[in-house]
Amino acid sequence: MNPLVSFVLPCFNSAEYLQQTIDSIAVQTYTHWECVAIDDGSSDATLAILLAAAERDSRFRVITRENRGLIASLNEGIAAARGEWIARIDADDLCRPERLAVQLGYCAQWQLDVCGSWVGFIGERRGEWHTPVTDAQIRLALLFNTPLAHPSILARTSLLKAHPYPADAPHAEDYALWCQLARQPSVRFGNVPQVLLQYRTHRGQVTQAKKAALLITAQRVREDYAGHALPLALQPLAAEFAKLAEPSRLLNHAEWRWMCDFFRQLLALRPESRGALGEWWLDTLQRSRGVSLLDAPAVLRLALQMPPPQAERPRVLKQAARLVMSDRLWQVLKNG
Incomplete structure (x- = not known):
């Protein structure tokens, strides 16, 4: 019998915090899940940690191969998933034990297709990120930046298999995907107004080179989405708006x-x-x-x-x- 939820866990040289992430998955109060972990050509102890987890718990499945990057790993993990839902998590973040139970209930209550949650910061930053909650608020917020914490996402597998992460959106692949899905009126977004994920911040998380690439990609995605999502009378202003709406400008x-x-x-x-x-x-x-x-x-x-x-x-x-x-x-x- 296939699990209802498939965690997709991309890993690249993730040994420092990976065991904590695995432990947080293993203690979920909702137990009908699998975890598809992709070792993206790591050179540290990442693969050994993943294989040990799979030996202890058959719900962990490990894919290992040469380095292909995050987008390829995400799409490969989704393609291999057997569950009806994809639960995203990164190899340095922590789930609350009730995460899956709460998100599955929330999706059923509001008939959602993509559901994130509020997150708490650990590591070098403290505090919480309270993301917009409703579908309408999220669609509006996409005009500015991503209003969904990527590693907190629970989304329908069929939707993500039909719409893979775009290969031409490095370091902003989630923002590009949500904007793409938001073009479909039938797709419903939401965020659980509760902290269900601890998001780790640390030095070296995003290099300056990656930041530059992210800004370029996000600017293109923002302008394209604004040209679609803004009221018709404001669409001629989409390019200027997208430039000035950049959160770091x-x-x-x-x-x-x-x-x-x-x-x-x-x-x-x-x-x-x-x-x-x-x-x-x-x-x-x-x-x-x-x-x-x-x-x-x-x-x-x-x-x-x-x-x-x-x-x-x-x-x-x-x-x-x-x-x-x-x-x-x-x-x-x-x-x-």
């Missing part, structure tokens, strides 16, 4: 004002996006330089029209203080 004052106007136009055309846009205009303000007390009326108008979530109140107050003392003084105090 610092905006000058003119670009900040352009984005303010864009948010107001988007709200007018999509009133249902009011709740989700509050966090995004606040992010944009935080990335903008040269703002001052003269921008306070525009910021107040945005706050009234698109209130940020209550959880963002500390950041709202921080940005309000920044406007009062002017950006130049704020940066001096921040850096000094």
Whole structure:
């Protein structure tokens, strides 16, 4: 009898934290699963750890071969999966014991096809990432960046086999895939509003070279999705929006004002996006330089029209203080 869920666990020189990840999979309260682990040509003890896990527990299956990269490993693992659902996890992250049980129940309750969860950070960073919860919020957030924590994903196997991770989207393969799937109205997204995964951050996780490649790929994906997902009246602005919406880009004052106007136009055309846009205009303000007390009326108008979530109140107050003392003084105090 085939398992209901197949974990897909890509591994490349992952020995340092891999055993902890395996242990977190093994203690799932929902037990009808398998784990397809792909050793992507590792030169450390990764393969030995995986083979030992498979010897202890027959639910672990190991594929080993030469190095082909993450995208190839993900698609190979999905192709080999026997379950109806794919559960993603990386070789340095940890599942909560109730992860599968909660996500399967949530997918059944809301009829979801792709389901992530909130995540907690471990390693060099602390805190939690509270991703958007509903299908509508996630589709809107895809205009800016991925709103789904990749290693927390539970998705229908049939969907991922029909739509493999795109080979031309290195380091942003998940963002590209979600944007591709979001073009289909029948696909439903969601995030469990509960921390079900511990996401490890550590040095060397993403090299500068990979960051550069990710930015290029994400920019292309964002522009393409914006041209599809924005209201028809705003689609001519898709290229400029995609450039300024890049989360790591610092905006000058003119670009900040352009984005303010864009948010107001988007709200007018999509009133249902009011709740989700509050966090995004606040992010944009935080990335903008040269703002001052003269921008306070525009910021107040945005706050009234698109209130940020209550959880963002500390950041709202921080940005309000920044406007009062002017950006130049704020940066001096921040850096000094």
